[in-house]
Amino acid sequence: xxxxxxxxxxxxxxxxxxxxxxxxxxxxxxxxxxxxxxxxxxxxxxxxxxxxxxxxxxxxxxxxxxxxxxxxxxxxxxxxxxxxxxxxxxxxxxxxxxxxxxxxxxxxxxxxxxxxxxxxxxxxxxxxxxxxxxxxxxxxxxxxxxxxxxxxxxxxxxxxxxxxxxxxxxxxxxxxxxxxxxxxxxxxxxxxxxxxxxxxxxxxxxxxxxxxxxxxxxx
Amino acid sequence: xxxxxxxxxxxxxxxxxxxxxxxxxxxxxxxxxxxxxxxxxxxxxxxxxxxxxxxxxxxxxxxxxxxxxxxxxxxxxxxxxxxxxxxxxxxxxxxxxxxxxxxxxxxxxxxxxxxxxxxxxxxxxxxxxxxxxxxxxxxxxxxxxxxxxxxxxxxxxxxxxxxxxxxxxxxxxxxxxxxxxxxxxxxxxxxxxxxxxxxxxxxxxxxxxxxxxxxxxxxxxxxxxxxxxxxxxxxxxxxxxxxxxxxxxxxxxxxxxxxxxxxxxxxxxxxxxxxxxxxxxxxxxxxxxxxxxxxxxxxxxxxxxxxxxxxxxxxxxxxxxxxxxxxxxxxxxxxxxxxxxxxxxxxxxxxxxxxxxxxxxxxxxxxxxxxxxxxxxxxxxxxxxxxxxxxxxxxxxxxxxxxxxxxx
Numbered sequence: 001x002x003x004x005x006x007x008x009x010x011x012x013x014x015x016x017x018x019x020x021x022x023x024x025x026x027x028x029x030x031x032x033x034x035x036x037x038x039x040x041x042x043x044x045x046x047x048x049x050x051x052x053x054x055x056x057x058x059x060x061x062x063x064x065x066x067x068x069x070x071x072x073x074x075x076x077x078x079x080x081x082x083x084x085x086x087x088x089x090x091x092x093x094x095x096x097x098x099x100x101x102x103x104x105x106x107x108x109x110x111x112x113x114x115x116x117x118x119x120x121x122x123x124x125x126x127x128x129x130x131x132x133x134x135x136x137x138x139x140x141x142x143x144x145x146x147x148x149x150x151x152x153x154x155x156x157x158x159x160x161x162x163x164x165x166x167x168x169x170x171x172x173x174x175x176x177x178x179x180x181x182x183x184x185x186x187x188x189x190x191x192x193x194x195x196x197x198x199x200x201x202x203x204x205x206x207x208x209x210x211x212x213x214x215x216x217x218x219x
Numbered sequence: 220x221x222x223x224x225x226x227x228x229x230x231x232x233x234x235x236x237x238x239x240x241x242x243x244x245x246x247x248x249x250x251x252x253x254x255x256x257x258x259x260x261x262x263x264x265x266x267x268x269x270x271x272x273x274x275x276x277x278x279x280x281x282x283x284x285x286x287x288x289x290x291x292x293x294x295x296x297x298x299x300x301x302x303x304x305x306x307x308x309x310x311x312x313x314x315x316x317x318x319x320x321x322x323x324x325x326x327x328x329x330x331x332x333x334x335x336x337x338x339x340x341x342x343x344x345x346x347x348x349x350x351x352x353x354x355x356x357x358x359x360x361x362x363x364x365x366x367x368x369x370x371x372x373x374x375x376x377x378x379x380x381x382x383x384x385x386x387x388x389x390x391x392x393x394x395x396x397x398x399x400x401x402x403x404x405x406x407x408x409x410x411x412x413x414x415x416x417x418x419x420x421x422x423x424x425x426x427x428x429x430x431x432x433x434x435x436x437x438x439x440x441x442x443x444x445x446x447x448x449x450x451x452x453x454x455x456x457x458x459x460x461x462x463x464x465x466x467x468x469x470x471x472x473x474x475x476x477x478x479x480x481x482x483x484x485x486x487x488x489x490x491x492x493x494x495x496x497x498x499x500x501x502x503x504x505x506x507x508x509x510x511x512x513x514x515x516x517x518x519x520x521x522x523x524x525x526x527x528x529x530x531x532x533x534x535x536x537x538x539x540x541x542x543x544x545x546x547x548x549x550x551x552x553x554x555x556x557x558x559x560x561x562x563x564x565x566x567x568x569x570x571x572x573x574x575x576x577x578x579x580x581x582x583x584x585x586x587x588x589x590x591x592x593x594x595x596x597x598x599x600x601x602x603x604x605x606x607x608x609x610x611x612x613x614x615x616x617x618x619x620x621x622x623x624x625x626x627x
Contacts, residue, residue: 005232035407072481074481077412079411079412079413088411088413088415088416088417090411090412090413090415091480091481093480093481118481122505123380123381123384123385123500123505124380124381124383124384125377125380125381125483125487126480126481126482126483127483128483128485139485141562141563141564143563143565143566153483154483154484154485154486154487155377155381155483155487156497156500156501157501157562157564188564188565189501189564190500190501190502190503190504190505190508190564191505192391192504192505192506218383218384218387218405218409218412218413
């Protein structure tokens with residue numbers, strides 16, 4: 001079994017291979033568009049997703065004056081999917097929370113409104129709003145709770161402390177330009193970053209609207 | 220030039236070496252222990268492959284039956300399975316047999332891989348056969364996962380969410396973020412940005428395709444080799460079937476509750492074969508956990524290439540014995556811990572890292588002791604000789620080389 005690599009058969013191999021590569025060049029983009037219809041062309045290089053968001057009313061501020069008042073809501077994003085309609089309304093569950101400006105001394109009326117996606121940044125389960133140190137200790141294995149109010153995920157026991165808001169790490173937007181880009185610190189469990197924040201807008205009449213979700217996550 | 224000189228001598232080039240390597244190994248190809256017929260007569264461990272094929276046939280037959288009655292939409296999927304379970308004659312039996320025969324396939328594939336390790340059968344030239352046996356476990360697990368979503372209950376929904384989200388951490392690995400491989404994988408599985416109808420259609424297709432494509436390829440192989448597919452007597456088949464049906468009567472399959480995307484139940488468990496991985500996910504940073512998940516089967520396959528000495532008895536390979544048995548015990552222990560809902564994230568991970576390390580160190584030490592006793596001259600000279608032995612990779616059939624006097 002002796003086959004020498006000569007100039008002649010080297011050229012012959014390439015003559016056969018080039019049309020083959022050309023054909024693949026035609027087929028791969030077609031196949032790719034077929035597999036990933038939710039992406040822009042070349043979207044796989046940026047991870048960009050097609051989808052639209054609409055502003056959505058949740059609650060009036062007069063109903064949420066007490067510190068740690070919470071309203072659950074579902075934020076609707078229209079995403080493209082493999083369905084025959086091509087469109088699917090993704091419902092992102094979220095919590096709108098009245099966070100006291102001074103967490104050590106919470107006072108009625110002295111609150112700011114922040115909203116967070118309930119989808120755990122770890123592996124996508126939906127976390128709960130847990131009030132009380134014993135609940136988070138017993139149910140979610142967070143050994144020494146410092147504060148009263150947490151988000152806690154049942155799947156892999158990630159616990160987020162709502163009294164400690166920090167800027168999202170690894171995001172180039174500064175919190176001075178976008179003050180809503182802050183999330184609760186992970187104090188226990190495997191979640192790698194703070195929970196995903198929503199942009200919140202309060203209008204003149206005191207109506208609270210959810211505007212947009214921090215991009216990038218799966219829902 | 221050196222290469223030209225080598226070619227002139229007729230030494231095989233790299234392509235020819237690869238070809239030779241593959242030819243040697245494909246000549247002893249074995250998928251369901253169909254070439255171990257003689258050993259199966261005396262050793263029941265060699266019936267495992269036949270049992271694997273038999274349970275697969277059961278799964279296929281019941282699967283076709285279930286597919287006739289199943290409606291693959293997220294609105295009606297659960298109701299159609301309720302219809303199968305409660306209203307169709309013997310529907311509950313077919314569904315439970317389909318589930319438990321599928322579980323049996325995972326158990327049997329695992330047993331077969333362990334048999335390769337324990338008997339030393341995975342040594343040259345059986346590396347590719349062993350590789351396929353590990354790959355079969357992974358395909359079975361994926362098949363189980365994709366099938367499980369179809370019922371659209373709470374456990375299935377959240378297990379799928381976790382399973383589909385975890386590849387995104389490949390992109391979070393330092394240096395690998397530029398290509399969005401994990402994210403695209405997640406989008407492909409999900410059929411969009413979230414779990415929905417697209418996911419269910421994808422999963423039904425995958426569940427069907429994983430079996431059918433494999434079945435067609437394997438039929439091609441058997442048609443070519445003219446070997447007997449099931450290396451079993453009819454009594455053995457009956458016993459296998461009886462075990463599956465017995466389990467069905469002891470534990471009828473459950474329905475769970477209809478999936479609710481806004482509520483994650485607490486506690487939540489995955490299917491039994493993912494429990495240990497699930498527990499590991501709690502302990503580790505998600506990037507680490509993702510790579511550990513990828514690395515476990517790779518290490519299992521690498522065992523065949525690391526265990527190079529010709530001995531076949533487990534007593535002569537103490538390192539591999541400790542590693543393989545230890546891995547099994549730890550897998551069971553982690554599964555038990557998650558069922559009991561014991562996970563203290565502050566306390567447990569160091570304990571588990573140490574308990575993973577102890578068997579590894581013990582294995583290395585035992586291997587060293589055994590090697591010192593049998594093969595190698597004393598002193599530091601053992602190390603280069605050991606390295607040489609590893610590099611030379613003597614085949615299991617070859618006679619041991621005459622000992623050379625140690626250089627003093």
